[in-house]
Amino acid sequence: MPAQLKHIQSIASLTDEALLVEFKKQNDQQLLAQLYMRYTSLVYGVCMKYLKDAEAAKDAVMNIYQELLTKLQTHEVDNFKSWLYVVAKNHCLMQLRKDKKMQIVEFTPTVMQSEDFSHLDDVLEKESELKKLEFCIEHLPDEQKQSIQLFYLESKCYNEIVEQTGYEWNKVRSLIQNGRRNLKICMEKNG
Template identity: 70%
Template sequence: MVPVKHIENITASSDEALLKQYQSNGDQQLLAALYLRYTDLVYGTALKYLSSPDAAKDAVMDIYQELVNKLQTHSVDRFKSWLYVVTKNHCLMQLRKYKKAPPIAFQQEFMQSEDFSHLDDILEKEKELQKLEDCIKALNPEQKNSIQLFYLQGKCYNEIVAITGHDWNKVRSLVQNGRRNLKNCMDSHE
């Protein structure tokens, strides 16, 4: 926990004092306190350049990350002015990236097709899923439970042991035998 006196020192310190302390010891609480003083400036500048509230919010976060590295190597006399320039440059770089690869507007007339072959793939996958579901239902209850926990819920063997109360080797056997039985069942339905 941060001592109250430390917080009071941070809020009462000048920009230059906080900056020097951060540069000497790398304490990110100092940088955060300094940056929070100017987040409105950063957001407003980013909004002016990027014209999007979401992009401006992203810029506020990105610029903080830039500061973590830049302030360790840069000599800064007036933090507020320097931060404004960093913000402006960040936004200009974002706009350059945007110009190089502008978003392409969705044009529905180019997406329409008379070819419905993709629907056949969807129907085939639905049939396969239905077969798999039927095969899972056909497993004995212990294998079914173990398969569902392992594959559908993403549980590891140790978690399944804790849930079912079976020993580790039994769980492993249930999962392996259940998988083999599922494969055999799926193959027999073809």
């Protein structure tokens, strides 16, 4: 039996944990690829659930693999399958959030120039709402304010906020939920 085939078979028999340890030691992408291949259907399923498009899901599966190359260098992973599920989910949510920001506006030549200034009322109303929102954000407790700003204004996912703030994942989730609720109350009170 050729040496290469024996090597592949020995890699295939390793546990997830052993493959992770060896990947971190050797930085051998073949080890990570072997581990990732075990869970590509799981990742694809998660991506289909969130992205609802086969081509986008396939692209996401490839992009997530690329993310793993860097993330695994800095993260301690106890249960690869669970951790990968969360990485895939967060990747898809970030993709959806990014896609929402890119709005396509149709060009309508007849609307380009007009002597009607009623659109300024909308602008002033939105500006007023933004000022209220800024006021309410500033009056949140510090931890909620920081979490809300990182999540909504800087588009960070929960895991990135955990890394940046040192808070536990559940605390970040709670701070964002409570912050959102407090913002709604403040906006209604100052409405």
